[in-house]
Amino acid sequence: MDNCIFCKIAAGQIPAKLIHEDDELMAFHDINPAAPVHVLIVPRAHIPTLSDCTPAHAALLSKMMLLAPKLAGELGCGVEVRGGERTGGFKTLFNTGPDGGQEVYHLHLHVIGGPKPWRGQR
Ligand code: 5GP
Ligand code: ZN
Numbered sequence: 001m002d003n004c005i006f007c008k009i010a011a012g013q014i015p016a017k018l019i020h021e022d023d024e025l026m027a028f029h030d031i032n033p034a035a036p037v038h039v040l041i042v043p044r045a046h047i048p049t050l051s052d053c054t055p056a057h058a059a060l061l062s063k064m065m066l067l068a069p070k071l072a073g074e075l076g077c078g079v080e081v082r083g084g085e086r087t088g089g090f091k092t093l094f095n096t097g098p099d100g101g102q103e104v105y106h107l108h109l110h111v112i113g114g115p116k117p118w119r120g121q122r
Contacts, residue, residue, distance in 0.1 A: 001046040006106035036114025077113030
């Protein structure tokens with residue numbers, strides 16, 4: 001898709017701090033992080049919003065969701081159980097449409113985590 005920043009990242013035309021790449025997905029650090037950990041999980045295919053997804057995208061969406069805790073763990077904000085108590089954690093967020101606060105119209109899943117007090121900013 002012309003003039004889509006995330007398609008340009010997928011095509012290698014503009015740089016990003018990639019932390020994951022496979023045949024369907026990429027993940028990279030957000031350029032303007034809202035928290036100590038802020039990464040975006042992005043399909044290579046240009047799908048504008050979550051509202052454009054259909055049952056045909058179920059496997060892709062599930063792959064995006066399942067990648068989130070894996071990357072969070074690798075980036076130090078995964079959920080761990082210590083002495084029976086859970087610690088750590090992160091938010092997962094799809095902004096959808098203007099009223100949903102979406103700025104880039106190429107589907108992406110935010111993974112936002114790290115030590116407080118960043119909580120609640122998004
Ligand atoms: P949205 O508001 O659409 O859910 O989020 C778009 C996100 O993309 C924002 O958090 C913004 O900082 C990030 N972003 C916008 N342009 C770029 C870019 O060129 N590179 C990277 N890594 N992140 C970007
Ligand atoms: Zn795109």
